[in-house]
Amino acid sequence: MLKAKPKTKKKPVPKTEWPNGKHPGGRPTIYYPEICQELIDWFDQEPWETVNGKRLPRKLPTLIAFARDKKVGISTIYDWTNPKHASYQKEFSDIFTRMVKDAQREVLTQNALQGLYNPVFSKFLAINITEMRDKRDVDFNDNRMVQLILESLPPDVAEGVRLAIKAKGKK
Numbered sequence: 001m002l003k004a005k006p007k008t009k010k011k012p013v014p015k016t017e018w019p020n021g022k023h024p025g026g027r028p029t030i031y032y033p034e035i036c037q038e039l040i041d042w043f044d045q046e047p048w049e050t051v052n053g054k055r056l057p058r059k060l061p062t063l064i065a066f067a068r069d070k071k072v073g074i075s076t077i078y079d080w081t082n083p084k085h086a087s088y089q090k091e092f093s094d095i096f097t098r099m100v101k102d103a104q105r106e107v108l109t110q111n112a113l114q115g116l117y118n119p120v121f122s123k124f125l126a127i128n129i130t131e132m133r134d135k136r137d138v139d140f141n142d143n144r145m146v147q148l149i150l151e152s153l154p155p156d157v158a159e160g161v162r163l164a165i166k167a168k169g170k171k
Helices: 035-043 063-070 074-081 090-113 119-129 143-152 155-170
Strands: 048-051 054-057
Touching: 035 063, 035 090, 063 074, 074 090, 090 119, 143 155
Parallel strands: none
Antiparallel strands: 048 054
């Protein structure tokens, strides 16, 4: 079982670190350096737990659940990973980029392979939260495909398509 870490309070930025000695304006970020380790701990988990000899899947770790647990808006998390945003945090962004999707893919893959997740929904998640894709190789030079399409058309339309294909092939 995961243990909750004690919350650390963010220390205010000393006035001496303000650019040009002036307050930068806007609401101060709620970022604190320890949140990087908390992000690692959140996503670095075993895919399942064994209870009474039976494997039970753990919840798929998500960024939304992490943000909710830390009482931070998901848009704030994304701001910390965006180099163009004023509250960009390089260390957090590097960990996010390097680890989050890999950890999600690992939990999803292991639980799906063990039959602990619904196969249809596993495929849906894999396509939407990882770089995995469902691709079909189609050879457009395969005459069988063309023949199937032509057979499904009315005869006069099919003949027009055949003539157009021949004309294009002569060019």
